[in-house]
Amino acid sequence: MIGGFGAGERELVSERATDDLEGWLRSRTPERGLRGKSAAVLELLLSQPRRASYGSAGELAQLAGVNVATVTRTAQALGFAGWPALQQELRARYLSSLSAGQVAAEHDAEHRSTGAPGSPGSPGARSLRRDLDGLALLNRRLDERVLSTIAEAVAAARRTTIVADGSYAAVGLALAHNARLAGYPVHAVTAGSELVNAMASVGEGDVLIAVSFWRLYENTVLAANEARARGARVFAVTDAASPALAAAAEEVVLVPAEGEAFFPSLTAGIAVAQALVTQLAAVDPARTGAAIEAAESMWTRFGLLHRHPAPPR
Amino acid sequence: MIGGFGAGERELVSERATDDLEGWLRSRTPERGLRGKSAAVLELLLSQPRRASYGSAGELAQLAGVNVATVTRTAQALGFAGWPALQQELRARYLSSLSAGQVAAEHDAEHRSTGAPGSPGSPGARSLRRDLDGLALLNRRLDERVLSTIAEAVAAARRTTIVADGSYAAVGLALAHNARLAGYPVHAVTAGSELVNAMASVGEGDVLIAVSFWRLYENTVLAANEARARGARVFAVTDAASPALAAAAEEVVLVPAEGEAFFPSLTAGIAVAQALVTQLAAVDPARTGAAIEAAESMWTRFGLLHRHPAPPR
DNA sequence: AGCAATCTGCAAAGACCATTGCAATTGCAC
DNA sequence: GTGCAATTGCAATGGTCTTTGCAGATTGCT
Structure with a gap:
């Protein structure tokens, strides 16, 4: 063997x-x-x-x-x-x-190669390389105790609100969607009346997670400060360019967000969202298992899928 | 072997x-x-x-x-x-x-961690490592000509519709948002009447991009087949488990989506979205520059930002 | 439309796997 | 030598896994 x-x-x-x-x-x-x-x-x-x-x-x-x-x-x-x-x-x-x-081998070899497939030729290929570098950096820097702290806070929270505007809304959406799948009351909001309504009911026992890279939306900072004032626990997922947001948060997850083009890259942000939800799912496996089973049942009942995976046992 | x-x-x-x-x-x-x-x-x-x-x-x-x-x-x-x-x-x-x-990595002996952050302990840390592996795999496998083909199709399209349901909506949202930032008419839709309305106007000269991993939503397959029947160019961003979707697409971007927890990881999908938009921005730099400048002006005029970054050079 | 071939899920059957209670064995202290 | 605690194998038990016969569904050909 x-x-x-x-x-x-x-x-x-x-x-x-x-x-x-x-x-x-x-x-x-x-x-x-x-x-x-x-x-x-x-x-x-x-x-x-x-x-x-x-x-x-x-x-x-x-x-x-x-x-x-x-x-x-x-x-x-x-x-x-x-x-x-x-x-x-x-x-x-x-x-x-x-x-x-x-x-490590791939990374090292690719730095040395020239003109080969996958080497930095087109803008799209360079973007992928930049994201790979960012994710490697995140992997080295991220303190998993911070992930645990946030996951446990969300697990214990009465309700978790994620504030993410612009393209960062994708990170908030992914985090909220999968956190609900894991069995926890987590919602993402962006702007306007939706944000106002969400903030009106935030208080002690709640958690707010602010997601922002590069362009810091005014309402995100306001929401973070307001939540903190109302006794909620506040966390931030941000790049280093947001001291105003970091000031309002008890823990900050620093995420490389430098993109090859003009706008920031969400890849590392999504990886953090994925890691957070994976950590969250491990906080109470029975609860998450039950939530997933319930969701499977809903999917089957509504016939939304092209094919129907068997429910977990 | x-x-x-x-x-x-x-x-x-x-x-x-x-x-x-x-x-x-x-x-x-x-x-x-x-x-x-x-x-x-x-x-x-x-x-x-x-x-x-x-x-x-x-x-x-x-x-x-x-x-x-x-x-x-x-x-x-x-x-x-x-x-x-x-x-x-x-x-x-x-x-x-x-x-x-x-x-192959033995030439670089520097990778050595014992108990350091990033070593495989918590579920969150393992999730990050898994995403890093997936992104490395994507980086090796992705044919940048496919990225170019899709970017050029979107640039030439009358209108581009992105279909993405469930948590994949985050990938569609990010792709659409940044593509609009780059100056192209791209919209993401998920389900229900929004999808029906979007499909009603899809025809020759349009592009449809279907995003799906692991769980293949029925309406995503229907939308892809319908768009193809109406003369639109159809592309798919999917993992390998979606032959029904691949059958309807002229090009398929294969994305590793294996997650550490029960649900798929979107990290590689977002990286592909980022690469696509980066490629798109390079198709017509003048158009994209003008679009960004217009957006900057809108941001300033509406006073939405906490701070105002300098415009790009 | 009819038919044959193929596909696929269900469920039964058998094999395999992991844990634990019990008893025998072993090692150590006195 | 004796008593006691720890170790370890045996075997029962319950659960999991894999294969296969069967039947219904699907597909392709005429």
Whole structure:
């Protein structure tokens, strides 16, 4: 099953992956360590992360020379509910270590190439490259604790209002739509009477998220300040060019928004919206699962889709 | 496993391997091809290889909008005993393609993070990483000639209609908003009477762009087919799981949309919208410059902005 | 329109997977 | 040597996954 690599390649791949995984796994090991057969299971996970990422507990047990129950108990000793929970986390980390290498390789190679497909020729291709750079920057800079803070605030909120005008409305719309899908009362507003009506009922226990890049709409600043004055928690998703907005917010998510053309790019903003909703969905999986199931039922009932995916179990 | 290199050293190993995955699956497709639901399963395997590598037949069935038995039969049509046999081979190839990318990255040893922000811990952080991977894939695969074709069609069109429903509406909204900023008559519509009204006036000389990922709304397919029947040029921005939509379009922009959570990610879709508008702005710089100047004037006149950026040079 | 071939969902059946209660084993302290 | 706590394997249990027979629907050909 683990074939095809030369010895040198295998060592390199597993060594790099193991560096990330080993620190993480060791950090989860109890103070007194793992003894006997459990230690053998742990060593197997470190030495064969690829197989561990997809093998069953029985298969791993066979490889480690232990009983399948020992694999379950090792996972529990490491703080997981059981083998599937540990395996999922291990898989994410293992794949991420591979993917990061791949992205870094592509980035590095593309900087060197000239005239090849994908290299910066047309404005559209340059735009994609700029977005890729922005997303890589966001990935390096973003503090995931801020994401957690915002997600937990939204989860606990009576109601969340997202203020986004102009083209940024797309970010607000996407964030609100998927947050509702995740089971939370989140709405996006832009301008005019819609914003006035929304602000009239904002108060303590609510959350307001202001989304703005480059052009800062007057009503967005007013809304943020007003919400804060009324006791709501205020967060901002913005680029660095909005100190007035940052002043009103308890946390700010800084988003690269520089576009190749005149107007800003929303790609990193949407990625932040996606990350926020993913984090939100993880706050209360049962609630989100129920909301999704309800939405599936509505989709089926209204016959809106060209095809009908089976509802989740 | 990994085919021989071409003369052009500029091509990445991982790109070759990824193309290998598609080439390998297509080569196993029966001579008469796969039809109907099986084709949708195949496209899903191609568009979401990571999830296909680890997901059950039931999960893949749900994503593809088919019955679990159809996944089994698709695997059998491709020459495998059943889903586990196909999955095992697909996973090996997929992981090898990632591993090859990582091997290529060994020249740059700087990527090394342990517990740093951005490492795969929280769901939000994993979402960002997944989007980065998707954008890298898009960057490799996208044919900039397709971008040019669509941009020139929109520039020449009497009117452009963008059809996007659900959360994809954010992509349509962003595309339409910035295309109008660039000086072209582009509007986004979603559903209901708005769509009916827009379709009533679509004809020769117009352009319709359908945006859809994963869940394909019935009215989006109907609109695309109707627009094509009325002589409009039809383009699609979609992931690979929409053969019905692709059938109606003269060009298709394939967008990775696999999200970390249940719902698709719009990040790559927004990046495509951004690239399209950037390309559009370059078709007739004078026209776009004039449109932007007019918009600036409107912004100033209406006093909508908190601050007034200098006009572009 | 009729018919045959193909497709696809349903549901049953069997295999597989993971957890846990229980009991036997092992290691350590006294 | 003994007692006790921790470890570990066995097997039952419940759940999940995959395949396949069957029937209805769909498609293509004449």
